[in-house]
Amino acid sequence: MKVWRAVADRFAFVEFDGPPLEPLELYTKKSGEEIVGQLYNFTDKGGREVALRPEMTPTLARMVSAKANALRKPIRWFCAPQMFRYERQQRGRLREHYQVNYDIIGEADVTADAELLAVAIDIMREFGLTSRDVRARFSDRRLLRALLHQAGVTEGQIPGVFAVLDKIKRQPENVSLERLAAAGLNATAIDAVMSMTTADTLGVSGASAEVERALEPVRRYREHLSHLGVNEWVELDLSIVRGLAYYTGVVFELFDAKGELRAIAGGGRYDNLLESLGGENLPAAGFAMGDVVLTELLRDRGLNVTVNSPDFWVAGDSSEHDPNVMRTATALRRAGASVEYALRKQQLPKQRKAAQSAGAAYFVILEDGFDKSGAIRVEELGESGGRDAASPLMRALADRPATLQSLLAVLGDNPGMLP
Amino acid sequence: MKVWRAVADRFAFVEFDGPPLEPLELYTKKSGEEIVGQLYNFTDKGGREVALRPEMTPTLARMVSAKANALRKPIRWFCAPQMFRYERQQRGRLREHYQVNYDIIGEADVTADAELLAVAIDIMREFGLTSRDVRARFSDRRLLRALLHQAGVTEGQIPGVFAVLDKIKRQPENVSLERLAAAGLNATAIDAVMSMTTADTLGVSGASAEVERALEPVRRYREHLSHLGVNEWVELDLSIVRGLAYYTGVVFELFDAKGELRAIAGGGRYDNLLESLGGENLPAAGFAMGDVVLTELLRDRGLNVTVNSPDFWVAGDSSEHDPNVMRTATALRRAGASVEYALRKQQLPKQRKAAQSAGAAYFVILEDGFDKSGAIRVEELGESGGRDAASPLMRALADRPATLQSLLAVLGDNPGMLP
Numbered sequence: 001m002k003v004w005r006a007v008a009d010r011f012a013f014v015e016f017d018g019p020p021l022e023p024l025e026l027y028t029k030k031s032g033e034e035i036v037g038q039l040y041n042f043t044d045k046g047g048r049e050v051a052l053r054p055e056m057t058p059t060l061a062r063m064v065s066a067k068a069n070a071l072r073k074p075i076r077w078f079c080a081p082q083m084f085r086y087e088r089q090q091r092g093r094l095r096e097h098y099q100v101n102y103d104i105i106g107e108a109d110v111t112a113d114a115e116l117l118a119v120a121i122d123i124m125r126e127f128g129l130t131s132r133d134v135r136a137r138f139s140d141r142r143l144l145r146a147l148l149h150q151a152g153v154t155e156g157q158i159p160g161v162f163a164v165l166d167k168i169k170r171q172p173e174n175v176s177l178e179r180l181a182a183a184g185l186n187a188t189a190i191d192a193v194m195s196m197t198t199a200d201t202l203g204v205s206g207a208s209a210e211v212e213r214a215l216e217p218v219r220r221y222r223e224h225l226s227h228l229g230v231n232e233w234v235e236l237d238l239s240i241v242r243g244l245a246y247y248t249g250v251v252f253e254l255f256d257a258k259g260e261l262r263a264i265a266g267g268g269r270y271d272n273l274l275e276s277l278g279g280e281n282l283p284a285a286g287f288a289m290g291d292v293v294l295t296e297l298l299r300d301r302g303l304n305v306t307v308n309s310p311d312f313w314v315a316g317d318s319s320e321h322d323p324n325v326m327r328t329a330t331a332l333r334r335a336g337a338s339v340e341y342a343l344r345k346q347q348l349p350k351q352r353k354a355a356q357s358a359g360a361a362y363f364v365i366l367e368d369g370f371d372k373s374g375a376i377r378v379e380e381l382g383e384s385g386g387r388d389a390a391s392p393l394m395r396a397l398a399d400r401p402a403t404l405q406s407l408l409a410v411l412g413d414n415p416g417m418l419p
Numbered sequence: 420m421k422v423w424r425a426v427a428d429r430f431a432f433v434e435f436d437g438p439p440l441e442p443l444e445l446y447t448k449k450s451g452e453e454i455v456g457q458l459y460n461f462t463d464k465g466g467r468e469v470a471l472r473p474e475m476t477p478t479l480a481r482m483v484s485a486k487a488n489a490l491r492k493p494i495r496w497f498c499a500p501q502m503f504r505y506e507r508q509q510r511g512r513l514r515e516h517y518q519v520n521y522d523i524i525g526e527a528d529v530t531a532d533a534e535l536l537a538v539a540i541d542i543m544r545e546f547g548l549t550s551r552d553v554r555a556r557f558s559d560r561r562l563l564r565a566l567l568h569q570a571g572v573t574e575g576q577i578p579g580v581f582a583v584l585d586k587i588k589r590q591p592e593n594v595s596l597e598r599l600a601a602a603g604l605n606a607t608a609i610d611a612v613m614s615m616t617t618a619d620t621l622g623v624s625g626a627s628a629e630v631e632r633a634l635e636p637v638r639r640y641r642e643h644l645s646h647l648g649v650n651e652w653v654e655l656d657l658s659i660v661r662g663l664a665y666y667t668g669v670v671f672e673l674f675d676a677k678g679e680l681r682a683i684a685g686g687g688r689y690d691n692l693l694e695s696l697g698g699e700n701l702p703a704a705g706f707a708m709g710d711v712v713l714t715e716l717l718r719d720r721g722l723n724v725t726v727n728s729p730d731f732w733v734a735g736d737s738s739e740h741d742p743n744v745m746r747t748a749t750a751l752r753r754a755g756a757s758v759e760y761a762l763r764k765q766q767l768p769k770q771r772k773a774a775q776s777a778g779a780a781y782f783v784i785l786e787d788g789f790d791k792s793g794a795i796r797v798e799e800l801g802e803s804g805g806r807d808a809a810s811p812l813m814r815a816l817a818d819r820p821a822t823l824q825s826l827l828a829v830l831g832d833n834p835g836m837l838p
Contacts, residue, residue: 227745326646340431
């Protein structure tokens with residue numbers, strides 16, 4: 001959650017939230033009655049048909065439509081709510097999970113799509129993952145359509161072909177061939193579709209005018225991704241379709257590079273959805289990332305899933321209760337630090353053990369004469385304590401008097417020095 | 420939410436969350452069957468009796484009990500969830516609202532109570548409120564009991580007297596007198612109770628041994644609050660009882676000083692609750708603060724309720740798309756700043772207007788020759804732009820070359836310089 005929020009902040013997304021409980025028809029209107037079987041729905045005390053939200057987009061559409069004129073465009077909103085489904089639980093799919101959603105509404109250009117993919121990748125980077133751990137694969141519904149038209153696929157055959165493309169890398173080739181034939185494609189069209197997912201389409205020659213038109217935003221998208229510093233994570237993959245019917249432009253998914261898990265994140269452009277849900281006609285793009293697959297990936301890679309440790313643990317050098325411990329904790333907290341101390345009288349070694357167990361970065365001991373001189377001793381705890389080079393904070397303290405005043409001065413000069 | 424989380428971080432509280440939906444019996448076990456009328460409860464698809472949570476403490480108790488042995492003590496947890504009740508809505512009471520909860524579990528000493536009140540007051544301070552805007556009033560159930568015993572009130576009469584005390588400042592004196600008589604108190608006891616809420620009890624002389632014993636933690640509590648720097652916000656008020664039956668020690672509430680609104684926050688010590696809910700026997704204290712009254716108070720005082728603005732808006736000095744805008748935004752984001760830029764081609768004045776409307780603190784214009792020199796111009800936007808003294812960032816930039824490199828160096832030296 002901290003990472004999701006920190007990255008949102010850097011990209012100037014504003015957090016919103018909606019009710020966990022929505023009218024059932026908000027979901028049936030978008031996905032049809034068959035969605036009800038997967039929903040955690042019920043009739044409430046007032047006889048209303050309601051459901052615990054399975055996704056955020058309908059809520060977002062409703063909220064944006066309600067205030068569309070008053071909102072500054074483009075709208076850059078994110079939220080990190082709990083989602084619910086009433087289904088059998090399995091690996092990577094729980095009945096309740098968190099999902100962060102980032103959306104840009106009111107901008108049709110691929111600059112918005114590029115911002116969104118940069119957000120998704122920046123989250124990966126913030127967790128310590130690299131482009132060797134995670135791959136972003138994108139496609140574009142407009143390009144797919146143009147290529148299929150060029151291959152002789154009719155508009156009516158496209159939904160069937162999209163369904164095959166979506167699974168083409170996860171099912172045997174003969175199954176794909178059969179399904180394309182069943183969708184009504186002739187042998188030439190089937191060949192063209194099967195080769196689409198391997199050919200480097202961006203360098204294609206002899207493309208139709210429609211394909212050329214569709215390639216222009218895709219090329220600009222790649223350029224933007226390069227300017228946003230994420231190009232090495234990204235590849236074009238025409239088998240990325242995304243199941244949902246409402247995407248209209250760029251679609252993308254993030255996968256673990258080993259291909260062992262479900263998609264980490266996915267999204268795309270949905271320019272017609274807001275209007276079709278009864279709202280404003282506003283172009284929009286967004287993506288969602290759940291906590292379940294991401295947590296599995298971080299655990300597999302041995303990376304920290306939760307980080308929540310105080311910067312300082314303040315200790316009195318006596319077993320008596322020392323009011324200066326509370327005063328020092330307060331002074332450090334007002335300097336912006338996260339601070340804990342023992343709430344009951346304890347010997348110093350026990351306090352140090354508690355500090356270590358809390359994962360505190362530094363152990364601050366109030367020395368004899370603290371009242372007059374502010375004398376303290378700062379110890380670096382944890383793994384970093386064993387390294388040859390002390391932390392920037394320890395180095396900054398090294399050539400100053402060992403007092404609380406020095407510590408506060410160092411923090412005042414550079415609050416970014418805290419972990 | 421940002422303030423709630425920032426203060427929690429300073430006081431080394433760890434965020435937890437639980438399901439919005441809990442078994443109905445979790446609430447009836449604590450509060451009796453009569454609570455059901457206020458709950459948003461229903462029977463789910465699997466025939467389970469469930470309710471949308473009306474409060475967090477039962478969930479907290481259940482979660483702590485499930486892992487009591489594995490958790491480091493004292494447990495310092497907070498959460499900021501949505502709560503639900505199925506009641507008529509009124510000012511300061513909505514059907515769905517947010518409530519932050521901070522709890523310290525596993526520490527019986529008043530040091531924990533003092534930490535909690537310091538958290539509540541630090542939140543007020545962080546919102547720009549002062550001890551003239553908000554008052555913290557506390558009492559102690561042990562002291563109340565001792566004073567009532569000394570006044571001749573029997574143990575059996577105490578619940579009735581607590582109920583009167585709880586309302587004594589909000590109802591006519593004769594009503595309180597009648598209710599105390601109805602609770603079975605004689606004239607002397609009634610006099611004693613009526614004078615309790617005005618006398619300065621901490622200076623009481625001729626106190627019983629039980630009162631003296633009960634005064635000791637109260638005196639230490641006040642001292643701790645002083646060391647934690649919040650004493651001027653706090654007063655002893657023996658009419659603070661808190662409705663809930665389960666409090667066992669210090670109880671407190673935060674009010675707007677004008678007395679126009681409901682309590683902003685309230686809490687106290689509940690040493691027996693976890694065990695009575697079927698969990699571990701662990702001492703505990705905590706408080707809750709909702710968003711509704713707090714928001715009303717901030718609006719009444721003309722204080723910012725939402726703060727969510729980018730640090731920088733990056734603009735190209737041409738109507739053509741400039742890849743350097745994205746590159747500069749990326750560099751500033753990697754330095755930890757919150758950055759936005761126009762996603763479509765716009766003239767400079769329009770970009771500046773968009774930056775102002777987004778509430779950006781600084782407007783960064785890429786100058787001619789940026790490619791070679793990194794030349795930029797930084798403007799301070801918004802209210803602060805009109806002040807005589809420029810911001811620390813503008814002053815730090817003043818004696819350096821006007822380049823992106825200078826800006827990044829200033830931020831690298833002091834990330835705390837950002838708003």
